[in-house]
Amino acid sequence: MLSKALCSEILARAMSSGADFAELYQELTHNNVIQLISGKIEKIGDNVLSGVGVRAFVGTKTVYAYTCDLSREGLLRCASGVADTVAQSKNDVSIRLTERIFPNINPVRRLPGDVDVKERISVLKEACFAAKNYDSRISQVAGNLISVDHNILVANSEGLYSADRNVRTRLAISAIASDGNENQSGYNGPGRSMGMEMFETISPAETGIEASRQAIVNLEAEYCPAGQMTVAIANGFGGVIFHEACGHSLEATSVGIGASQMCGKLGQKIAGDKVTAIDDGTIPGAWGSINMDDEGHPAQKNILIENGVLKSYMVDRLGSRRMGLPCTGSGRRQGYTFEPTSRMTNTYIANGPDKNEDIIASIEYGLYAAHMGGGSVNPVTGAFNFAVSEGYIVRNGKICEPVRGASLIGTGSRILMDIDMVGQDLELGQGMCGSSSGSIPTNVGQPLIRVSNITVGGRNQ
Secondary structure (H helix, E strand, C coil): CCCHHHHHHHHHHHCCCCCCEEEEEEEEEEEEEEEEECCEEEEEEEEEEEEEEEEEEECCEEEEEEECCCCHHHHHHHHHHHHHHHCCCCCCCCCCCEECCCCCCCCCCCCHHHCCHHHHHHHHHHHHHHHHCCCCCEEEEEEEEEEEEEEEEEEECCCEEEEEEEEEEEEEEEEEEECCCCEEEEEECCEECCCHHHHHCCCHHHHHHHHHHHHHHHHHCEECCCEEEEEEECCHHHHHHHHHHHHHHHEHHHHCCCCCCCCCCCCCECCCCCCCEEEECCCCCCCCCCCECCCCCECCEEEEEECCEECCCECCHHHHHHHCCCCCCCEECCCCCCCCEECCCEEEECCCCCCHHHHHHCCCEEEEEEEEEEEEECCCCCEEEEEEEEEEEEECCEEEEEEECCEEEEEHHHHHHHEEEECCCCEEEEEEEEECCEEEEEEEEECCEEEEEEEEECCCC
């Protein structure tokens, strides 16, 4: 990584025309993917991303430039481009950097790059073969074993100089079930901020079986009826609704410019009394955990909502300037070609007071959303539409027949208020979150929750 002396020179150049703050971000990332389709290895791919981004501030205005030319001349040229764009006044500065070392909450025992490719392929084959053999109606299985070795350096004009490393591993299995007339799919994709030791606690075979089980359930299911219903949403990836419909509305990226449904609501009641929501980048080994954010702030546990009351937002450096609030370790980006913005890490609804069996028993007629799929949301209004990838009708307090084609439709502010029961089986699910600063790994999560009333999209006969 770049020396302190060179970083100081680059930062001084970026500030030479009147910027009041400058930051350098260096990235060196090794990505590896092994792909298997229908029992055959289709791809073994490696790529390396290497480059530097330079950012300067003048108040709440920013200028960002990046380069893959890591020579001194190339880096100074990049910084000069930033300074030329700022063009306020001549500014001679001298920057002294001090190294800061953050505690490593994600230690890795078996780096994927150090593990023989035959062992990694065997893990993928175990998962895919278990998925294929689950049922004779499984017509195709595709799997990916993904590993990322992400190294960064952040230096800034406040004197920070800090390097970090994050290693992630993920196994993703997709299965298709067919009865000769139609196809249905299932998916399972566990991931951790770990190396290959992840598979000491996560079974590849069980990962594949779960993907195929979902596909078979959907193949046998009838279409879900539409209407207003009480809905129980299962733990784990069910938290994607909070992440998308509410979490993005709590990021300074939207709040700081007045483009969020949650603007100006700190200290106000915005959710049911049993709802406490947290964004926590400090969970050891979790998919979305970080030692420091991409602006050099330490990861934090941020209480967003406590017993229904909005307590804080997720704030990056630019959002801090706009809103007058402290940074919360939320400045994140995909890589050096992206300027950082406020983003989530591991975001979840915390355990509540209710027993799961009581939640289901309380529903006379409704829907149990066992697994959630993708969807869309408008962060300004909070309006969302999410697919239910595995669902069941609930009658007289019992989970009954599976249904497919269901979707949940509503607004983030409304669903928060309508969560009236919260269970005790918190679990996290892994995903990749896309926003203006690229695609980053995030966890979503919750225990089983009950939404008293929500629009369920489906197909009425």
